[in-house]
Amino acid sequence: MDRHLSGPQLARLVAIAPGARPYYRVLAQAVRSLILDGRLPVGMRVPAERHLAEALGVSRTTVTAAYDRLREQGYLESRQGAGSWTALPDAASMGTDNPWIASGDDGLLPLHAAAPLAISSLPAAIAFASEHYPRYALGMGYDPVGIAPLRQAIAARYTARGLATRPEQILVTTGAQQAIHLVGKALLSRGDPIMLESPTYPHTVDLARLRGARIAGVGVSDEGWHLDLLTEALRQSGARLAYVIPDFQNPTGHLMDDATRAGLVRAARRSGTTVIADETWRELAIDEVPDTAPLAAFDTDGRVISIGSASKLWWGGLRIGWIRTTAAMVRRLAVLRAAVDIASPLFEQLVVTRLFEDIEEARAERRRTHGASRAALVAALGTHMPDWRFIVPKGGGSLWVRLEGPSATSLTDAASCHGVRLAPGPLFGVDGTLEGRLRLPFTQPPQVLVEAVSRIAEARVKGAHGARPARSLTPAL
Structure with missing residues (x-):
């Protein structure tokens, strides 16, 4: 028997926050999360682009872009004239939502990478x-x-x-x-x-x-x-x-x-x-x-x-x-x-x-800039997420945070809908574990980190609290 969702049914499930941008990415991310959490079964036929667009009150082009993105990632399979069905990507596929190959022009604050901005020299x-x-x-x-x-x-x-x-x-x-x-x-x-x-x-x-x-x-x-x-x-x-x-x-x-x-x-x-x-x-x-x-x-x-x-x-x-x-x-x-x-x-x-x-001058500059950014990140976390635990490192470029509440992958999904790209703990594990961990780099300027933590806190409250762990995004290559 063909199982399918209507436009209004899927629109209710995705529950996208008003003003979320870019909308097509947020829509694709929401559908992907539903599949990974098991709330949208694999093999379920999704509504036609026109019907979902009407239910969401957006243009058909927006829904088309979201469906295209899901197909690229392996979460939708389509057959001309027959429609589209939910799927799971091949384990060897990295998918375009993998943090390491993310687009640099998606407007999200880049807390998935620990690469620094250029040195003054x-x-x-x-x-x-x-x-x-x-x-x-x-x-x-x-x-x-x-x-x-x-x-x-x-x-x-x-x-x-x-x-x-x-x-x-x-x-x-x-x-x-x-x-x-x-x-x-x-x-x-x-x-x-x-x-x-x-x-x-x-x-x-x-x-x-x-x-x-x-x-x-x-x-x-x-x-x-x-x-x-x-x-x-x-x-x-x-x-x-x-x-x-x-x-x-x-x-x-x-x-x-x-x-x-x-x-x-x-x-x-x-x-x-x-x-x-x-x-x-x-x-x-x-x-x-x-x-x-x-x-x-x-x-x-x-x-x-x-x-x-x-x-x-x-x-x-x-x-x-x-x-x-x-x-x-x-x-x-x-x-x-x-x-x-x-x-x-x-x-x-x-x-x-x-x-x-001039390597010593460069090291001194990084001590100043990374030190200021580290202090800003630690202070912002103390204000917004006082229950998170971490050891402040004496160098390097990131905090390794132990979470309380949502899984790292679920929080990463929610944070992307609030304009922040994160790298969840399972990406750093050799066997897909570490769901209770999150890497937060302090290689960005202090003002970026403060804004990012504020958005993560909002995502945690609105989108991630109580969510059960989703499947790890670690590429199985």
């Missing part, structure tokens, strides 16, 4: 790159391992931090994410175990699934890492690869102490594990913190591969990253990356080369 660095760019026209214009001046600057930074490094140990990549994927492609095969922190950087979970690896999760608690749990996870899983974020861990903000770093590397040596140390947040201390050594400083046999990025310190739009490893591994990874992009853009490499010259 960026225009001068761009001018420097423009001035020096023409001299590279006499050559090929690209180098698979990165231009020499940038590799020298990166190597010098590691050396200054107490880890002697030569330029030939550096491979410049198109962002830290490419760096992670290159290492995974080189060292991880189908069926290999990989140890991941939980919570962790979501795209590393993507990598593990794309490579067909077996994930061994190890929890990062409110107190940070427990060395015995790290050691046992390596021993019991036989992990071929391990991925950790020792410096202002994303999303918790924890800083690993030297004793734990040394113990982790010793355990990796015993288990034969290669460790990826993601240091993209390394330079973002806000408060006084211990002067910890790079994880690779405890390495004696080349098993720690360090990854860094320009995007967190200087600007999210600078898609330049790097790998520090052995010279032999650099050559191997350069061959692998040739199948992707051969080399990173020359202009951006020149910009980052210049930015390295």
Whole structure:
């Protein structure tokens, strides 16, 4: 028997707040939430666009745009002349509502990403790159391992931090994410175990699934890492690869102490594990913190591969990253990356080369700006959500909040209808858990964060309180 909804019936179910904008996105989000919550069964025929438009009092074009969006996401299936039915997307589909691929022009406050605005020294660095760019026209214009001046600057930074490094140990990549994927492609095969922190950087979970690896999760608690749990996870899983974020861990903000770093590397040596140390947040201390050594400083046999990025310190739009490893591994990874992009853009490499010259000034500026934003976010949460719990990190870019009340996914859905895009806890879990957590970045200006928290509070009261958890949005790739 054909099950269907009339226009007025669906209009009553979506219950869109007056003035919600953009309306077609809010409508699509509301229908999607109904499907995920089970209130709108899969296989239910939805009303024709014209009928729903009449019931909602909006244009047919608006409803058409909402239905198109749901079809793109996999929540509607249509057959010409027969209508449209509710559906669930394929588990391997990311969908256009995934926070990591969200449109930048949707008008929502971007609290789904922890990328910072540009540093004040960026225009001068761009001018420097423009001035020096023409001299590279006499050559090929690209180098698979990165231009020499940038590799020298990166190597010098590691050396200054107490880890002697030569330029030939550096491979410049198109962002830290490419760096992670290159290492995974080189060292991880189908069926290999990989140890991941939980919570962790979501795209590393993507990598593990794309490579067909077996994930061994190890929890990062409110107190940070427990060395015995790290050691046992390596021993019991036989992990071929391990991925950790020792410096202002994303999303918790924890800083690993030297004793734990040394113990982790010793355990990796015993288990034969290669460790990826993601240091993209390394330079973002806000408060006084211990002067910890790079994880690779405890390495004696080349098993720690360090990854860094320009995007967190200087600007999210600078898609330049790097790998520090052995010279032999650099050559191997350069061959692998040739199948992707051969080399990173020359202009951006020149910009980052210049930015390295004033790195301490950049760090000081971030301490001021992130410190002010962190204070504003903490104060706003204290005013609007005093029951939420979190530990204020001494650096990094986000708070890892423990919620009271709605699930993180339900709150994320509600917040989008109030103009804020969020990243719920399950995105950072290795198995779709962490529904009681939410990452809130403090990389936006204070006034943006205060406004965002006010809208989240309104969404929590009007749209999320008492809602049961929806299915995780974590891509199963």
